[in-house]
Amino acid sequence: MTREAANPMPCSSDIESAAKVEAKRIAASFASIDTFVFDLDNTLYPASSDLWPEIDDRITLFMIRLFGLDSLSLRALQKHYYLRYGTTLRGLMTEHGVDAEVYLSYVHDIDRSSLAPDHTLAAAIAALPGRKLILTNGSRDHALKTARQLGIDHLFEDVFDIIAADFIAKPDEGAYARFFDKHAVEPRRAALFEDIARNLVVPHLRGMTTVLVTPPKGEEREREAWELSHGAEPHVDFVAENLAAFLESIPSR
Numbered sequence: 001m002t003r004e005a006a007n008p009m010p011c012s013s014d015i016e017s018a019a020k021v022e023a024k025r026i027a028a029s030f031a032s033i034d035t036f037v038f039d040l041d042n043t044l045y046p047a048s049s050d051l052w053p054e055i056d057d058r059i060t061l062f063m064i065r066l067f068g069l070d071s072l073s074l075r076a077l078q079k080h081y082y083l084r085y086g087t088t089l090r091g092l093m094t095e096h097g098v099d100a101e102v103y104l105s106y107v108h109d110i111d112r113s114s115l116a117p118d119h120t121l122a123a124a125i126a127a128l129p130g131r132k133l134i135l136t137n138g139s140r141d142h143a144l145k146t147a148r149q150l151g152i153d154h155l156f157e158d159v160f161d162i163i164a165a166d167f168i169a170k171p172d173e174g175a176y177a178r179f180f181d182k183h184a185v186e187p188r189r190a191a192l193f194e195d196i197a198r199n200l201v202v203p204h205l206r207g208m209t210t211v212l213v214t215p216p217k218g219e220e221r222e223r224e225a226w227e228l229s230h231g232a233e234p235h236v237d238f239v240a241e242n243l244a245a246f247l248e249s250i251p252s253r
């Protein structure tokens with residue numbers, strides 16, 4: 001009987017050497033990275049927080065007021081927009097002429113007080129060797145308020161939001177092209193941290209180092225099945241279950 005068959009659990013030395021291999025891989029991949037780009041929602045704050053469900057509910061409420069349909073039909077319509085246009089907003093603008101500013105201020109009018117300041121994450125972001133930017137499908141105002149609540153707003157050079165992207169949302173390649181242009185980002189020297197795997201496809205093609213931020217095991221319940229990924233896709237270079245811990249593992253220069 002082989003050792004594996006007798007004891008299928010990895011022993012501590014296996015785990016240690018796997019961790020060493022991963023640390024080497026991180027050091028090699030990040031050696032030439034000088035721009036660190038972060039998605040906002042469910043990336044800079046945990047997917048287990050009640051923020052995203054609150055925004056999601058506000059989106060549904062906006063649509064109930066607009067269409068007067070029952071919430072189940074609206075849920076289906078909202079997902080259709082999200083999958084077809086990247087955001088519900090683009091679907092509403094394209095198909096119904098909805099005013100973007102009215103929509104954005106309505107859906108982001110949420111209570112952020114449940115979000116605790118994240119000092120560990122703040123220290124890890126501050127220590128990164130390069131520029132830091134936020135790239136979000138939400139609004140700049142929402143990103144700034146949320147980052148302020150987390151105690152990390154002062155660490156970012158700027159926020160590139162859905163208005164700056166001319167309402168072209170991730171994962172559309174036009175969103176990234178506008179972002180690279182506006183902030184003079186060289187994708188091959190940049191890394192993207194993001195919780196939705198399909199938003200990493202174009203960045204990976206453009207040469208960015210991609211990190212999928214996943215909820216810790218057992219905390220995936222708030223996500224739709226299509227949003228979930230275990231990081232096995234070829235466009236995912238790294239998987240981070242704990243964003244701060246991952247950032248701490250990037251060597252300083």
Ligand SMILES: [Mg+2]
Pocket residue numbers: 039040041042043194195196
């Ligand atoms: Mg996100």
